[in-house]
Amino acid sequence: MIEKEKINWIYKKIFTIRFFEERIKKIAKEKTVPGYLHTCIGSEAICVGVMAALNQDDWISSTYRNHGHAIAKGCKLNEITSEIYGRKTGICKGRGGSMHISDFSKGMLGSFGIVAAGPAVVLGAALQEKINKSNKTCVSFFGDGAIHNGAFHEAAGLAKLWDIPMIFVCENNGYAEATATDWHLNTKELSDITKAYDMLSYIGDGNNVFEVYDITKKAINEAKQKNTPIFLEFKNYRFSGQYEGDTQLYQPQEEIDKAKQNDPIKLAKENSSKYGLNKNDLEKIINEAKEEVDKAFDFADTQPWPQPEDALEEVYVNYPVEINR
Amino acid sequence: MTIKTVKDAINDALVQSFEEDKNVILMGEDIAGGKGREQYQGTQDAWGGPFGVTQGLYTKFGGERVRDTTIAEAGFFGAAIGAAMTGLRPIVELMYVDFAGVCFDQMMNQAAKVRYMFGGKQKVPMVVRTVVGAGFRAGSEHSQTLYSLYTHIPGLKVVAPYDAYDAKGLLLSSIKDDDPVIFMEHKRLYMTSCEVPDDLKPIPLGKGRIRREGSDVTIIAIQRMNLFAEEAANELEKINISCEIVDPRTYSPLDEELIFQSVKKTGKVIVVDESNPKCSLASEISSLISEKCFLDLKAAVIKITAPHTPVPFSPPMEDFYIPSTKKIIDAVKKLKDV
Ligand SMILES: Cc1ncc(C[n+]2csc(CCOP(=O)(O)OP(=O)(O)O)c2C)c(N)n1
Ligand SMILES: [Mg+2]
Numbered sequence: 001m002i003e004k005e006k007i008n009w010i011y012k013k014i015f016t017i018r019f020f021e022e023r024i025k026k027i028a029k030e031k032t033v034p035g036y037l038h039t040c041i042g043s044e045a046i047c048v049g050v051m052a053a054l055n056q057d058d059w060i061s062s063t064y065r066n067h068g069h070a071i072a073k074g075c076k077l078n079e080i081t082s083e084i085y086g087r088k089t090g091i092c093k094g095r096g097g098s099m100h101i102s103d104f105s106k107g108m109l110g111s112f113g114i115v116a117a118g119p120a121v122v123l124g125a126a127l128q129e130k131i132n133k134s135n136k137t138c139v140s141f142f143g144d145g146a147i148h149n150g151a152f153h154e155a156a157g158l159a160k161l162w163d164i165p166m167i168f169v170c171e172n173n174g175y176a177e178a179t180a181t182d183w184h185l186n187t188k189e190l191s192d193i194t195k196a197y198d199m200l201s202y203i204g205d206g207n208n209v210f211e212v213y214d215i216t217k218k219a220i221n222e223a224k225q226k227n228t229p230i231f232l233e234f235k236n237y238r239f240s241g242q243y244e245g246d247t248q249l250y251q252p253q254e255e256i257d258k259a260k261q262n263d264p265i266k267l268a269k270e271n272s273s274k275y276g277l278n279k280n281d282l283e284k285i286i287n288e289a290k291e292e293v294d295k296a297f298d299f300a301d302t303q304p305w306p307q308p309e310d311a312l313e314e315v316y317v318n319y320p321v322e323i324n325r
Numbered sequence: 326m327t328i329k330t331v332k333d334a335i336n337d338a339l340v341q342s343f344e345e346d347k348n349v350i351l352m353g354e355d356i357a358g359g360k361g362r363e364q365y366q367g368t369q370d371a372w373g374g375p376f377g378v379t380q381g382l383y384t385k386f387g388g389e390r391v392r393d394t395t396i397a398e399a400g401f402f403g404a405a406i407g408a409a410m411t412g413l414r415p416i417v418e419l420m421y422v423d424f425a426g427v428c429f430d431q432m433m434n435q436a437a438k439v440r441y442m443f444g445g446k447q448k449v450p451m452v453v454r455t456v457v458g459a460g461f462r463a464g465s466e467h468s469q470t471l472y473s474l475y476t477h478i479p480g481l482k483v484v485a486p487y488d489a490y491d492a493k494g495l496l497l498s499s500i501k502d503d504d505p506v507i508f509m510e511h512k513r514l515y516m517t518s519c520e521v522p523d524d525l526k527p528i529p530l531g532k533g534r535i536r537r538e539g540s541d542v543t544i545i546a547i548q549r550m551n552l553f554a555e556e557a558a559n560e561l562e563k564i565n566i567s568c569e570i571v572d573p574r575t576y577s578p579l580d581e582e583l584i585f586q587s588v589k590k591t592g593k594v595i596v597v598d599e600s601n602p603k604c605s606l607a608s609e610i611s612s613l614i615s616e617k618c619f620l621d622l623k624a625a626v627i628k629i630t631a632p633h634t635p636v637p638f639s640p641p642m643e644d645f646y647i648p649s650t651k652k653i654i655d656a657v658k659k660l661k662d663v
Binding site: 086 | 359365368397399464635638640646
């Protein structure tokens with residue numbers, strides 16, 4: 001049984017992320033915001049389900065497609081939107097932008113733009129936890145495309161060899177950019193690649209937030225108990241393009257229509273009564289989520305820009321000469 | 326004569342090279358796009374790379390020669406080396422130069438050294454096409470130029486064209502060249518255009534270009550910085566200051582003679598480079614000038630570069646990061662009074 005509080009939290013987050021990303025799509029169309037925008041419409045259940053199994057101070061890494069992870073991990077909406085808008089009060093002071101939303105104080109080790117950069121960094125955090133006999137859970141999020149990159153494999157191999165109880169979370173959303181997963185895989189199942197490392201792996205329905213939560217929670221326990229890394233593959237569908245503005249010509253309508261039947265938000269709504277939420281409860285949560293998202297975007301719009309010279313700050317912790325003043 | 330964008334000029338050079346030499350192949354992530362969904366209409370060449378530069382090649386030349394890859398740069402860069410050593414002329418696309426790190430070993434230790442280290446008997450005729458440059462609000466990991474990273478390595482050639490004419494002519498040469506060439510395309514220049522003759526001959530690597538003749542100050546401008554140099558020169562002309570703009574176009578080899586001639590003429594030099602300043606093309610060119618033209622100089626060489634920071638995302642900071650027309654004008658005025 002999941003406690004009521006957690007259920008409410010899950011519902012609130014899942015709707016928040018969807019509303020947030022829909023708003024991003026809107027501003028992308030209006031071209032009011034600079035830079036690349038990658039939305040995670042279709043990934044909400046994975047973001048929220050995994051994070052529901054974590055504590056606030058557990059460690060995660062994310063990617064350029066990070067809004068959902070950041071929201072679920074507890075980053076402040078105002079700071080996320082301000083960052084995306086390039087404002088001084090943004091979560092990274094406007095230095096990072098949409099692709100690098102990250103709050104260390106919320107357990108985010110970083111949102112990296114380089115595919116497969118995250119797993120090894122999380123491996124290091126998990127190593128630190130092991131050496132310091134601390135017990136924080138360490139999770140790396142990455143996509144199906146990332147499993148072809150050497151950096152992922154090197155991290156996986158070391159994690160197994162060193163008995164590091166970290167969790168690899170692969171969001172198999174059907175595409176790596178414009179390349180379909182069923183084309184780029186060499187194995188029948190994506191998670192079969194863990195066989196090379198004799199690593200435990202589980203596959204779950206990435207559209208069902210409660211299944212994601214359940215699998216993740218069990219995996220975390222098992223990993224810690226057996227002192228071993230675990231690989232989780234969650235299958236879902238990338239409704240958005242690779243980035244906002246992508247023509248998505250390669251995503252056939254039939255496929256999108258079919259995926260819509262398993263839209264994580266739709267499933268969450270359908271399941272709500274099963275989890276003790278009545279119509280009113282649900283409506284209240286939805287309205288709250290929407291309102292908070294709208295407020296956060298309005299907030300960002302009013303925020304000050306950084307000064308040009310702010311670009312020179314914080315390159316190093318300590319540097320004895322001033323940089324190009 | 327036809328007006329072409331840089332993007333189309335590069336596509337033309339690729340098509341021409343594919344037609345001329347059946348050993349030319351292209352590998353990269355989503356250089357066609359739509360892999361696995363070919364059965365649906367409109368998916369072939371769905372992307373042509375993130376900027377659409379290679380659009381149409383897959384349809385024209387087929388999947389055997391135009392190969393979409395997985396996100397395995399170390400793998401397909403290495404494959405390009407072996408393919409090049411044994412008879413093909415591979416072109417590989419590094420989607421953004423910022424990803425150099427995941428496959429730098431292939432270029433630095435294999436591609437660059439095969440000829441020298443194995444006794445001069447082998448060659449690696451491959452081209453890396455890659456996208457560089459800030460000004461796209463693309464943040465720290467999609468905006469670098471990293472010119473000097475490759476220029477530093479003996480055995481690699483480095484090309485960075487400014488306009489469509491040079492892009493086509495230099496790419497034709499790069500593909501015919503028997504050494505590994507890093508061909509850098511600036512994302513902010515793709516949609517700029519100029520006249521490009523249909524029968525343009527390959528432009529030899531190692532030949533710079535005087536973009537504007539002048540007598541007071543020499544501005545040596547690297548790739549997109551030619552745009553700002555030109556704007557600055559136009560402004561300065563109004564107050565009777567005459568600038569000469571030198572575009573080296575290729576950085577390894579570097580047309581030192583052309584640079585020195587201009588320095589001898591003006592005695593005053595500014596180097597404009599979008600990269601970070603330490604161990605940059607700007608510092609290299611400026612040191613060459615002080616070494617070889619010391620007595621011709623009337624003032625110390627001025628370098629205008631990005632600061633020693635990563636590329637920031639937010640527009641005010643990114644605009645500050647990139648050298649500007651104003652910075653060039655100010656520097657020229659300073660030199661003029663010397
Ligand atoms: C090393 C590297 N190569 C290429 C890219 C360009 N790129 C960005 S996202 C992406 C596809 C990633 O697909 P996937 O891992 O499935 O993640 P998704 O975008 O579906 O979440 C590629 C190739 C990159 N960022 N880093
Ligand atoms: Mg994917």
